[in-house]
Amino acid sequence: MERTIRVLVAKPGLDGHDRGAKVIARALRDAGMEVVYTGLRQTPEQIVQAAVQEDVDVIAMSILSGAHNHLFPRVTELLAEKKVDDVLVIGGGVIPEGDYEFLKSKGIAAIFGPGTPTGTTVEFIRTHLKR
């Protein structure tokens, strides 16, 4: 029996623009995944603890405030600290392309900018699961 893919959709930081996060949560659900939605104002610590307890395959984060270079790498650092190596981490939101390289070097597998079709994200998750 195929295991159901579980995804944590979180908004780190303080910006309240969750339209994108909710659209992607819905698209993932409609693609048959279980989405643990943790809502606004998540600290990296909260995100990682939720990811561990919920045993998710993917952490998907969205941020529009410009704090991505601070917050996304904190999540991957904390995962490494807890020796979690089988969770796929992706990001989205208003993130300048110039930051993609840096974020990838910090373990964010992909950044999906404004206008990315939800199908692209679904497909990426299906083909890049780490377990």
Added chain:
Amino acid sequence: MSGNEKLKVELERWNAGVDKSLAKHPERRKDFVTGSKAPVERLYTPADLAGREYLDDIGLPGEYPFTRGVQTTMYRGRFWTMRQYAGFATAEESNKRYKFLLEQGQTGLSVAFDLPTQIGYDSDHPLSAGEVGKVGVAIDSLADMELLFDGIPLDKVSTSMTINAPAAVLLAMYIAVAEKQGVTADKLNGTIQNDILKEYVARGTYIFPPEPSMRLITDIFAYCSKEVPAWNTISISGYHIREAGSTAVQEVAFTLADGIAYVEAAIKAGLDVDEFAPRLSFFFNAHNDLFEEVAKFRAARRLWAKVMKERFGAKSPKSWMLRFHTQTGGSTLTAQQPDNNVVRVAIQALAAVLGGTQSLHTNSRDEALALPTEESVRIALRTQQIIANESGAAETVDPLAGSYYVESLTNRIEDEAWNYIRKIDSLGGAVKAIEHGFVQQEIQDAAYAYQMDVESGERVVVGLNKFQVKESAPEGLLRVDPSVGASQTAKLKALRAKRDSSKVESALAALKAASKSDANLMPPIVEAVKAYATLGEICDVLRATFGEYQQKVTI
């Protein structure tokens, strides 16, 4: 045969001809729809306006029901206010910018606050990490506010502050700075956004649950009507509702429903409607569908006039007028081929002007990528100036009135918005509808439907799902200095060491006691602010009494 009957006959004949020609020349698509997915007919004629009386429905400019605008001569007197919202990381930087703008002859300031300030956290709060100074200025205490307005005479400027959940605290700081300058509160001019309901459904910078939040708002209404009479105490915002993915109809309906909730709360708090209603203002979005957007503004004006006059029995025409600020639609901007956004913004700004806005912010082309650069901001401002000075759109009042299409759209939007308002009334009003998640669910359904239409190609977004090009990463984007957080934290530490802590404690204790009584919260907040209690400390006192709002999730 009357004119209408004759038209009917002629239309039948014409339609028969169309059917024949369709066989040879089919139309581009089966169904034509507006930007908000409302059906669009092939042709609009006087038949679509049958049964409507010009004077009752449309009327004259500056008169009930204000369909044609709230002023008699509109932009023939003076143009709308071109107000660009901008944020700078620190109070010092913002102060420099404000002084420059004032030297250039500008009299209106617009303050953007960073997210920790908007959510009532000090810069050294763990949740503030990485956010300090990012989307606006960081204000932790009166000391920062003093720096922000240093050397700026507060009796000479009007200041618009985009602040909601902690609006009372920032307003108190503004009053305290003025007092130090020797300016009494009755000389102050400006606006606070102070619209918490749309924070719950769209913008997300809420702190407290609805009930105490509504109390804070009506406390501000009551306090200002006596102490700061020229202050615009609220800017009821549909902008963010639209950004969250709503349709044009929903934008009007949910914003006006919020407005109704504020008016009801104020009346319940014992205020006279004609005393505070003239100080209510609105804030809308402008999207790409030119005609639908123009109709939206006109419908909103007419609807509000009816609500105020008929539902609340307001007597003063000033209470009936829906005055509004417009910002072009941030969510319509594409990260792909960003220069195309200049064109989108121009169309949207034109819609706002044709719709009779009182003030306008035009977005910058690079806002889907990052905070805008100075060059982009200038192009955005020039766009407004071109519309004002070159397009001719400002030369006569409400130039699209009488267009069969625009009038039909105006009627339809008003009717459908009424349906929503009735539905919200049946749920017990806007606050209840939000607590039930009704408003959120409606917005999210529209947002998801929009996304699916874009993905299926049903809706064309130029450069995004059609007419794409291969692009290299854009350059020259604005970056915020990440050291602001550290310097703001250091300032806080120094402040806490320097201030009279017993004074702070007693002021906070007084606030706590007031928060548990029915007393107006503004006076104790002003006292706490003057004692240099921080924004976070003040909000923590209120959090302890009121609790914190938990997001109602609807997906």
Added chain:
Amino acid sequence: MGDRGAPDPEGVVALIRAGDARTIARAITRAESADPGVEAALRLLHRHTGKAHVVGVTGPPGSGKSTLVDKLVKAYRERGLKVGVVAVDPSSPYTGGAVLGDRIRMQGRALDEGVFIRSLATRGSLGGLSKACAETVRILDAAGYERIVIETVGVGQSEVDIVKLADSVILVSVPGLGDDIQAIKAGVMEIGDVFVVNKADRDGADRVVREIRAMLETAWVNTGAGARAIASGGAHHAASPANTAAGAGTAGAQEEDPHALLAKLPPVLKTVAETGEGVEPLVDAIEAHRAKLLESGQLESRRKSNAAAELKAALAARVLARLEAGPAGAELLKLAGELATRERDLYDALETLEEILSSSGSPLAGQSGASPEQAGD
């Protein structure tokens, strides 16, 4: 990867008992997806369970359950107890996907190592969910969580069944939802051990309290079953009369003074979860219920009946699975087709299947090991 712990059930159990969050989480995932690799560990784990007190919380959507659970957890933490939370949300019947949003309202405890929150989706089958939920509770129990709260949306029978896994059941209602009392009436009332009217700062809270009390009085005072249940220290299941606490006459509760009986109705409490008001008394009430269950021996009988229900459900699932895998499986599909086309009736089809079963021997051959396991519970 998916092999962490699988080869060494004893190691898995040791890690779970040591409270290793990742092992706990992965074991739940496997139990939930009925991964056979986890069965050995679950068997070993069983003897380390039974210590936690399980609290079920249910009520209509919008009653503020998640916020209440958050505050409940906080109160338990302040009493020094470790708490597990199992939050259940429905899966989409069309795509199998789900949005699990209960964590949003439990942010207050997010970084506390003494709290473990797990969201479960219903994933279609009712029996499957009850089983996954029971396994999750046992894993958290073995991991040392002393109170385990199961939260479900109380709208259907499936949620009621899940809540029955609990030792203490809290039914939450709220003023202003209109038909919530109606929802409680519909067969859920009798499973409540503690009743909560949340958002009690709203208009109409006292009316809801009165309505619930009135309904409880009707249900429990005017019927012998209710009276017996009350006399036995809990409203649950109305099981056999047991010793009563504090001097209430044991000889035929029906003749007891109605006022004394009223005093023993399940408590109806008011809370404002957002501010935490009324949460301490709620915890006191749950703990009082727990003490009563322990004292009266009701806990044991309640757990026995829960175990019996779980065992029956598991057995039924296995029988059906085996049947479908065997020769009767193909026959079943064929019969179903004939049922649909009206070539046969239901009873005819059942008889045919029963014949196949009896001729091919018991589908449970080799399954008799299940029964001693129950006896050891």
